Amino acid sequence: MGGWSVSEFFGTGPDLNTLPVAGKRVLVAGLGRSGMAAADGLLAAGADVLVVDDNASERNEDSAGLLRTLGAEVRLGPGSTAELPEGFDLVVTSPGLRPTTGVLAAAAAAGVPIWSEIELAWQLSTAHLPAPERTPWLAVTGTNGKTTTVQMLESILTADGKSVALVGNVGRPVMEAVLDTDTRYDVFVVELSSFQLHYSHSLQLHSAAVLNLEPDHLEWHADLDEYAADKARIYERVTHSCVYNVADPATERMVEEADVTEGARAIGFTLGTPGMSMLGVVDDLLVDRAFVEQRKTSALELAKVDDVRPFAPHNVANALAAAALARSLGVRATSVRDGLRNLKLGGHRIETVAEADGITWVDDSKATNPAAAASSMQAFDSIVWIAGGQAKGTSFDELVPAMAKRLRGAVLLGVDREVIRAALSQHAPEVPVIVVDSTETGAMTEVVEAAASMAQPGDTVLLAPGCASLDMFSSYGERGDAFAAEVRKRTGPA
Structure with a gap:
C-alpha cells in the first residue's frame, strides 16, 4: 500500500471510470488479510469504502x-x-463469514451483489483484458490436499523459470499480489476454498483442478450438495484444462456438467496406468498421456515416484494434479521432476517429528477432516492415532472401520472427542481408547503421555486429528507445534 497511484497500477489500458467499482459504494465485510487487501484495492479503483468487522x-x-x-x-x-x-x-x-451473517443475508435479499476477494481481484486486474493479455490463473480446490498441491505447482513452475504468485486460501490474498507493482508475475497459482468459490461469479481460469470431494464444512454450507456445487464453480469458463481425479467420479461429473470455454479439455490424473488425456503412474514413474502429441500410443516420463516427498499415495496424486496444471501451461517435463525434488512443504503435513525407541512420531495436524486423516493413516501400518477437535458436522463412521486394523490405540481430545469415541466404540470396540478431557492448550502434554503409554516399537504415533483446531488452538499450526514440542521433550532433540 502506498507508493503508487491508481493509474500506475491499472496502467493506461482501461478507462478508470469504467472499472466495475469506480464511484460505487462498497461494503467490505471482515477485516482479516483478505478484507484488508480488498479494501485497499477498492480504494485504489476509486470506490467509496465502508469496512465492518x-x-x-x-x-x-x-x-x-x-x-x-x-x-x-x-x-x-x-x-x-x-x-x-x-x-x-x-x-x-471475507471467506470466514457464513451466508447467514446478517449483512450477507440482507444483501442477498436486497439483490445487492456479493463478491469474494477473489472475484474482486479478478474483476479489477483481469476481467477488462482480452484473454490473450491476461496473466494466467491456475487454481486448485478439493476437500484435501489443496495446499500441498499448490506448493508443488509453485515449485514446478519456479523450476521452469516462471515468476509465480502463490495466493488465495494459502500465501497472500490475491488482491495483495495484484497490488504488488514491484513484481511482474508470469502466473498466479490460486488455492480456492469452497467459501471463496461461493461468492466468485465470473472467474475464467486458464486451468483448474478439483482434487477430491468428501464431506466437510457442513457447519458453513447448507448441505453436501451445496458444498459440491461451490467446488464445481472452479471449472466454469475454464479456457484450457479441467483437471479431475479419476478415482473420484464426483470430480469428473463436475467437469462434464461445467460450462467451459470452447476448446477446453478434460484431463484426468490417476495412481494407475493412465488412459489417453490422463497423467498417471507406470513402473514407478509419473507419466503424461495428455500433453504429448503421440498420446494415443505413448506417454512421457515426468518424474519418479521417489521424487514425491513426503511419500504417501495421496501425495503422489497431488503431484500428478500439480503436474497436469503445469503441463497445461507448457512447462517442460524436466521442470516437473526438478520442482518435486526441490519442494519444501510447509509444516504439519505428514512431518516426522522424532524417532526414538523404535517409535515414529508424525505431525499431520493439517488433516482437519476425516478424509484427510484417512489418507494420512494409509501411509502407516500400525498407528497410535491422536484425533479430535471441531468435527464440523462430519462423521467418522466410514473412517474407523476402514482403518481399524491399523490402530494400536487412539488418544482423543477436543470439543468433539465423544463423536470419535462413539465411532470407535461402534465400529472398532477392540481398539483401546484414552480420552483427554482437558480442553486447555496444555492438554497436549497429557495427550503425548497417553500415546507413549500405548505405542510399541514399530508403531507410528500419528497426529491426524480429522477435526479443526479452533476449540483449543489458534490454528492447526499451533496444534502441531504443541504436539511437536511435547514429543521433543519426551524423546530429546531431533
Missing part, C-alpha cells in the same frame, strides 16, 4: 487506522456485520 481487536484497530488514512470508513465491534446500511452497490466478503 465484529472483532475490535488491537490488530483490527491498527488496520482500521491505516484504512481510515487512505479514505475508508471503518466500523468495528459487536453487531457491525448484523445489518446492511442503505445505499450500497456491492458487498465484498
Whole structure:
C-alpha cells in the first residue's frame, strides 16, 4: 500500500471510470488479510469504502487506522456485520463469514451483489483484458490436499523459470499480489476454498483442478450438495484444462456438467496406468498421456515416484494434479521432476517429528477432516492415532472401520472427542481408547503421555486429528507445534 497511484497500477489500458467499482459504494465485510487487501484495492479503483468487522481487536484497530488514512470508513465491534446500511452497490466478503451473517443475508435479499476477494481481484486486474493479455490463473480446490498441491505447482513452475504468485486460501490474498507493482508475475497459482468459490461469479481460469470431494464444512454450507456445487464453480469458463481425479467420479461429473470455454479439455490424473488425456503412474514413474502429441500410443516420463516427498499415495496424486496444471501451461517435463525434488512443504503435513525407541512420531495436524486423516493413516501400518477437535458436522463412521486394523490405540481430545469415541466404540470396540478431557492448550502434554503409554516399537504415533483446531488452538499450526514440542521433550532433540 502506498507508493503508487491508481493509474500506475491499472496502467493506461482501461478507462478508470469504467472499472466495475469506480464511484460505487462498497461494503467490505471482515477485516482479516483478505478484507484488508480488498479494501485497499477498492480504494485504489476509486470506490467509496465502508469496512465492518465484529472483532475490535488491537490488530483490527491498527488496520482500521491505516484504512481510515487512505479514505475508508471503518466500523468495528459487536453487531457491525448484523445489518446492511442503505445505499450500497456491492458487498465484498471475507471467506470466514457464513451466508447467514446478517449483512450477507440482507444483501442477498436486497439483490445487492456479493463478491469474494477473489472475484474482486479478478474483476479489477483481469476481467477488462482480452484473454490473450491476461496473466494466467491456475487454481486448485478439493476437500484435501489443496495446499500441498499448490506448493508443488509453485515449485514446478519456479523450476521452469516462471515468476509465480502463490495466493488465495494459502500465501497472500490475491488482491495483495495484484497490488504488488514491484513484481511482474508470469502466473498466479490460486488455492480456492469452497467459501471463496461461493461468492466468485465470473472467474475464467486458464486451468483448474478439483482434487477430491468428501464431506466437510457442513457447519458453513447448507448441505453436501451445496458444498459440491461451490467446488464445481472452479471449472466454469475454464479456457484450457479441467483437471479431475479419476478415482473420484464426483470430480469428473463436475467437469462434464461445467460450462467451459470452447476448446477446453478434460484431463484426468490417476495412481494407475493412465488412459489417453490422463497423467498417471507406470513402473514407478509419473507419466503424461495428455500433453504429448503421440498420446494415443505413448506417454512421457515426468518424474519418479521417489521424487514425491513426503511419500504417501495421496501425495503422489497431488503431484500428478500439480503436474497436469503445469503441463497445461507448457512447462517442460524436466521442470516437473526438478520442482518435486526441490519442494519444501510447509509444516504439519505428514512431518516426522522424532524417532526414538523404535517409535515414529508424525505431525499431520493439517488433516482437519476425516478424509484427510484417512489418507494420512494409509501411509502407516500400525498407528497410535491422536484425533479430535471441531468435527464440523462430519462423521467418522466410514473412517474407523476402514482403518481399524491399523490402530494400536487412539488418544482423543477436543470439543468433539465423544463423536470419535462413539465411532470407535461402534465400529472398532477392540481398539483401546484414552480420552483427554482437558480442553486447555496444555492438554497436549497429557495427550503425548497417553500415546507413549500405548505405542510399541514399530508403531507410528500419528497426529491426524480429522477435526479443526479452533476449540483449543489458534490454528492447526499451533496444534502441531504443541504436539511437536511435547514429543521433543519426551524423546530429546531431533
